[in-house]
Amino acid sequence: MKEFMAFIYTEGDHMTEMSPKEQQQHVEKVGAYIQELVQEGKMKGAQPLELSGITISGTKGNLHDAPFNESKEIIGGYYHLLANDINEVVDLIKGDPRFEDGPWKIEIRPVRVVDGIN
């Protein structure tokens, strides 16, 4: 089994335009999707992220911290997944019911392993 990270980008504010009823349906179906993957042993973790934070940049002795306050494309959460290969992850992510409720962008990145050493 290989490890993958899937970063979920929120696109626009379509979620706020949904009615409370539709919002509830969204929570219920995405929740059920994640839970199923956890039970199948394919999801190691899933966490939401605050939309603001702090960015630290520079070199030692010259480090700056600045508020992280990106407004457009922003990672709203991530999945930590286990799968045989990236194609399997692609299929899993395409099955995320959140896509039924408007545009999203999910970036899949395999956790790097070097053959023969790790």
Added chain:
Amino acid sequence: MTSTKALAEHFFRSEYAKIVSVITRYFGLQKMNQAEDIVQDTLMEAINTWEFKGIPENPQAWLYTVAKNKAINALKKNGYDTNYRNSLDNTSQEIDIEFSEGQIADDQLKMMFVCCHSSISQEAQICLTLKTLCGLSTDEIARAFLSSSETINKRLVRARRALRENNISFDFPDTKALKERFETVLKTIFLLFNEGYSVSKGEKLINYELCLESIRLAELLHDHKDFQHHPSLNGLLALMLLNASRFDARVDKTGQMILLPDQDRSLWNEQLINRGLIHLKELSSQNVISTYHILATISAYHCIAKDYESTDWNGILNMYDTLIKIDSSPLVKFNRAIAISKVDGAKPAIKELLKLESQIPTPYYLFQSTLADMYIKVNNHKAALMRLEKALPQTNTELERKTIANRITLCKKS
């Protein structure tokens, strides 16, 4: 990581409505928009967290805590709403927002009186009620009214502006005004119900929800000790419950209307009928008669009859005789004429209908086809045929047209 807890049906919707009412009390109607934004933010935060982590152990308390924090922050930023500060004896007191069951019920009732305020047009009252007290989105309201979101939005904007400009207070009106405004609230609830109940408009699912929401709002009123025994309220509740019981039986698979005589009575919702009858019973000990009470009693006669013919038509005619003294509209007279035909026969009914004909405001195919029915009963096929031919161009749906066309063919043969 994830819990298996499920949310109650309409949890988000009903919590949205509860929190808006509670928070608006602190922000004042002047800043109702801000209160609504805070609730929307709260729900967004719940979505973003719960979809990953699952539903928390106590989702209601979770929402109230988040909403409370957001509201307190915003109120502090507003420099404390002046209205609120004035209402406090001790201005240095820290704000605390209470979300007890009693407080929620109380604030929702107050909000109901606000939404049905006479400074707002009737249609805007309904929109504001659906948005604020039922947690429907403008899109959902638009779908129910076969209207556009823009139109609904405009109505909401106008309604909120009227509340601001007229400086409407969030508190209960005094006893004298309360009585008058209570009737307006009931009227709005009944209009809301009828919006949902009309077959010709909107989507079936959302329409049924409108009916149930109207009943829920009336039940909120009924839960309050001051209104519990109010005759009009019990009459309205009985009427809505009894009528709603026939919701599924009124439409066929293709969405066409099925009239009372042809409905499959096994589809009537017995639970709703029983709940309606309980409210009627509550009324029987009181001497006051309201239009709702009369209409509910008529509806009850239908609900408890085995079939259309064995309905207690004497009882129904009695009710129409009483109703016509309060409401002599053509529709009431029309329905009374049908009851007359069942009790005294077709001849006197024809007489009533002919007297009524000039008062029917818009061409109404059912009037002509009912009159045709009566003529057939007295063997006057020529007059019946004439009426059916009048009815034909007045039909609204294909099914109605076909039904009338078939009857014309039959009539020509006899």
